[in-house]
Amino acid sequence: MTKPEISIVPEDPRQPEVRRLIALSDVYMEALYPSGSNHLVDVDALSAPGTVFLVARRGGEVLGSIAFRVIAADHAEMKRMFVREDARGCGLGRRLLEALEGAARRRSIARISLETGIRQPEAIGLYRASGYLECAPFGNYVADPLSLFMTKLLRP
Structure with a gap:
């Protein structure tokens, strides 16, 4: 028997199973x-206008999430990239990132920026391999020795 396909679609982050995933992400980040x-954003911020929240599921089970929020007319910030530990290592992070970039392009977003922590080498490697380049702090961020800021220009 084969496993059901993974779907990645926009969803409401206020759903109980998605809130549990966000709580797992919080625990992970607080340990690091x-x-x-x-710089965690809560469910209310993830539900706000100008925010797109994508959820990866297999057979109805929540495996991961990623979001962006618009911070300027054609610029968005990536938030809440997280894959459950038992779903890592199969390329789901890359699929989430590609789905997010596609959703941004459909909304005429030309640039995505992100803040990530320096203690997440797998995430940093994924972002670099996907064309994200280091940049200065953006928006309301200030320099932090534990933060890495990255950005990518999206091609149509």
């Missing part, structure tokens, strides 16, 4: 970084 270096 002090509170001043954690």
